[in-house]
Amino acid sequence: MSGHRNLRVYQISYELAMEIFRLTRTFPPDERYSLTDQIRRSSRSVPANIAEGYRKRQYPKMFVNKMSDADGECTETQTWLDFACDCGYISREIHSSLSDRYDSVGSMLGKMIKEPEKFMPRGNVDGIGR
Secondary structure, three states: OOHHHHOHHHHHHHHHHHHHHHHHOOOOHHHHHHHHHHHHHHHHHHHHHHHHHHHOOOOHHHHHHHHHHHHHHHHHHHHHHHHHHHOOOOOHHHHHHHHHHHHHHHHHHHHHHHOHHHHOOOOOOOOOOO
16 A cells, blocks of 8 residues: 555545445435435545545645545535434434544544645655656
């Protein structure tokens, strides 16, 4: 494993997206083109944005923008989880567990947004890139 795959925030968000995929397989068929698609898309977008942002980390503003996008997708996923719970598709316990882990991902992303210089490639102290 290398690059973005070494980031704990990526690993957790990827695991969460896979867990949501498995859970949504039990959602009613009439939710296929609404809630199921929406929650899968937003949950997958979290690690995808992290990966993309990490690749662009030599440009601090681009890095921060992608981590901010990932954080936004995190919050969107939590909203879809609220709907899934209130519609009776997932239990309160599962909702709480997933939501808490998304809070943790959001907290990690917040730290990355505040201190992008910690993620810059070595030898790139000016943020100009290669």
